[in-house]
Amino acid sequence: MNLLAVERIKLFSTRSPWWSMLAALVLMLGMSTLFAAVLEPGALEVAATQVGYDLALMVVMVMATLAVTTEYRFNTIKVSFQATPRRSAVLLAKTVVVAVLAGLLGEIAAFGSWGLARLVRPEADLRIDTAAEWRQVAGVGLVWALGAVLAVAVGALLRQTAGAVTLLLVYALLVESLVGLIPKVGQNIRRWLPFTHANHFVRGGGQPAEGGQENALSLPFGPWGSLAYFAGVVLVILVLALVTVNRRDA
Amino acid sequence: MIEAVGLTKRYGRTVAVNELSFTVRPGRVTGFLGPNGAGKSTTMRMILGLDRPTAGDVLIDGRHYRDLHRPLRHIGALLDAKWVHPNRSARAHLRWLARSNGLPRGRVEEVLELVGLASVADRNAGAFSLGMAQRLGIAAALLGDPQILLFDEPVNGLDPEGIHWIRQLMRRLAAEGRTVFVSSHLLSEMAQTADELVVIGKGRLIAQSGAAEFVERASGAAVRVRSPQLERLRTALASTAGARVRDEDDALVVTGLTSDQVGEVAAAQGVVLHELSPQRGSLEEAFIRMTSGAVEYHAEETGEHLHLGDAGAEGQR
Numbered sequence: 001m002n003l004l005a006v007e008r009i010k011l012f013s014t015r016s017p018w019w020s021m022l023a024a025l026v027l028m029l030g031m032s033t034l035f036a037a038v039l040e041p042g043a044l045e046v047a048a049t050q051v052g053y054d055l056a057l058m059v060v061m062v063m064a065t066l067a068v069t070t071e072y073r074f075n076t077i078k079v080s081f082q083a084t085p086r087r088s089a090v091l092l093a094k095t096v097v098v099a100v101l102a103g104l105l106g107e108i109a110a111f112g113s114w115g116l117a118r119l120v121r122p123e124a125d126l127r128i129d130t131a132a133e134w135r136q137v138a139g140v141g142l143v144w145a146l147g148a149v150l151a152v153a154v155g156a157l158l159r160q161t162a163g164a165v166t167l168l169l170v171y172a173l174l175v176e177s178l179v180g181l182i183p184k185v186g187q188n189i190r191r192w193l194p195f196t197h198a199n200h201f202v203r204g205g206g207q208p209a210e211g212g213q214e215n216a217l218s219l220p221f222g223p224w225g226s227l228a229y230f231a232g233v234v235l236v237i238l239v240l241a242l243v244t245v246n247r248r249d250a
Numbered sequence: 251m252i253e254a255v256g257l258t259k260r261y262g263r264t265v266a267v268n269e270l271s272f273t274v275r276p277g278r279v280t281g282f283l284g285p286n287g288a289g290k291s292t293t294m295r296m297i298l299g300l301d302r303p304t305a306g307d308v309l310i311d312g313r314h315y316r317d318l319h320r321p322l323r324h325i326g327a328l329l330d331a332k333w334v335h336p337n338r339s340a341r342a343h344l345r346w347l348a349r350s351n352g353l354p355r356g357r358v359e360e361v362l363e364l365v366g367l368a369s370v371a372d373r374n375a376g377a378f379s380l381g382m383a384q385r386l387g388i389a390a391a392l393l394g395d396p397q398i399l400l401f402d403e404p405v406n407g408l409d410p411e412g413i414h415w416i417r418q419l420m421r422r423l424a425a426e427g428r429t430v431f432v433s434s435h436l437l438s439e440m441a442q443t444a445d446e447l448v449v450i451g452k453g454r455l456i457a458q459s460g461a462a463e464f465v466e467r468a469s470g471a472a473v474r475v476r477s478p479q480l481e482r483l484r485t486a487l488a489s490t491a492g493a494r495v496r497d498e499d500d501a502l503v504v505t506g507l508t509s510d511q512v513g514e515v516a517a518a519q520g521v522v523l524h525e526l527s528p529q530r531g532s533l534e535e536a537f538i539r540m541t542s543g544a545v546e547y548h549a550e551e552t553g554e555h556l557h558l559g560d561a562g563a564e565g566q567r
């Protein structure tokens with residue numbers, strides 16, 4: 001419990017996490033509202049109110065990465081391990097604090113976006129009344145939380161901001177979609193990439209009529225299976241980070 | 251008490267610390283002396299469990315650092331005053347540290363008061379001057395009221411007032427019965443603060459002895475002699491165990507013997523002396539001599555580390 005408080009104090013005693021969180025929120029609310037305002041009346045459904053979630057997730061991941069890499073940059077990680085030699089406990093506490101924060105922020109952003117869309121387009125049918133629609137909104141927080149865990153793990157592995165942020169953003173924004181363009185095998189590889197599954201969890205509809213890219217990809221799992229798969233990949237990388245952090249010199 | 255046994259650390263092909271063994275006892279200031287790159291900081295990081303020894307072991311009151319429960323209550327350390335987040339306030343820095351070891355918030359205010367930072371505690375640590383940063387580091391080290399304290403070059407870059415303050419503090423901590431281990435690359439600095447010295451060069455132990463003995467030995471190591479029968483004296487001295495002789499103008503400079511011993515050798519040979527003077531060279535010069543290649547070579551040649559003080563000093567003669 002003390003360690004969670006420690007990580008909370010660390011995170012909130014500098015300004016940059018506040019700015020990152022504000023940026024993520026504004027980005028998502030802004031994009032969703034804009035999208036809702038310009039979409040054809042028939043096309044605006046609940047899932048469409050969450051358009052900005054993946055871009056805003058990148059900002060959240062930057063915030064989560066910084067929570068670790070700034071400790072390496074300013075060598076406070078050494079002070080942290082000096083105060084608490086159980087390094088796994090330190091890294092896990094940080095992971096939990098950052099993930100919970102990202103999750104809460106994700107829920108606020110998701111329901112906020114949905115609420116704003118309803119305000120902007122009162123005539124559209126935006127009631128959340130199916131399980132799939134609940135998942136499409138409330139699921140954002142879960143994906144943000146897991147994305148934050150991934151970012152903490154990658155930050156701990158690479159130890160420096162530029163490398164970790166570049167890797168995460170280039171991978172999530174570019175690599176996964178580019179892989180799909182490789183002839184023949186591309187789509188087969190893409191079926192197993194983590195962010196494709198995260199996206200499938202949030203966007204994947206109950207109704208195949210939607211015909212999005214993800215559906216065309218014929219993923220191996222349903223939305224919840226995809227979430228579990230994404231979580232599994234994140235967990236593997238987190239375990240890798242824990243092992244590495246314990247092995248090497250601080 | 252800190253005990254290092256055969257402590258060794260390699261970074262790739264660099265051997266930073268080489269089979270280092272020493273003991274740091276309570277109730278006194280123990281200086282950890284060595285030139286730049288000797289391996290002082292590396293040793294301190296290993297004591298704190300930050301770097302893993304390649305070989306050997308270091309124990310704090312018989313336990314590994316990583317096995318200490320709430321370690322800040324046992325051992326406090328200032329390794330580098332810059333190890334703070336520049337955009338975090340001094341108070342917040344101490345607050346998270348205190349929380350991590352279950353220390354009450356009031357303790358943060360106490361140590362801030364103690365180091366004289368109470369009035370600037372809400373300023374960001376990045377805006378601190380070197381002296382203030384050093385004080386913040388010391389506040390962090392004292393936070394858990396530990397019995398053992400480690401300071402890595404605490405006076406580096408401080409003004410005379412700051413240096414004086416830190417010296418007083420270390421002496422007071424030792425007087426309270428605590429174990430104080432403080433590194434420096436300046437012998438003159440250590441001569442004024444330390445009761446005991448652990449001297450290293452190129453990662454190896456050169457000496458562990460009382461500070462006064464070391465200083466005396468380091469600075470009074472040479473004897474200058476002049477004689478009209480210089481050749482006879484040279485031959486006689488050269489065959490004396492422990493003595494090393496070199497020429498200096500029309501005189502001989504003898505190391506490894508006291509002036510008494512040189513005089514006795516001369517008398518035994520019936521050699522007339524025109525001069526017999528112990529050379530009080532500068533401390534730093536002597537220190538450089540002791541920690542540089544010559545000593546390395548000497549230590550390897552005899553297969554023993556050069557031990558000063560106690561029985562070791564006798565072995566040298």
Ligand SMILES: Nc1ncnc2c1ncn2[C@@H]1O[C@H](COP(=O)(O)OP(=O)(O)OP(=O)(O)O)[C@@H](O)[C@H]1O
Nearest residue numbers: 261264266284285286287288289290291292293435
């Ligand atoms: N993390 C590291 N990686 C590689 N080499 C290192 C590392 N830390 C120290 N070294 C090397 O080990 C040797 C000892 O360094 P160390 O910093 O312990 O010396 P020091 O006695 O503290 O010197 P100074 O008085 O300059 O602080 C040096 O040659 C240094 O370059």
Ligand SMILES: [Mg+2]
Nearest residue numbers: 290291292402
């Ligand atoms: Mg050093």
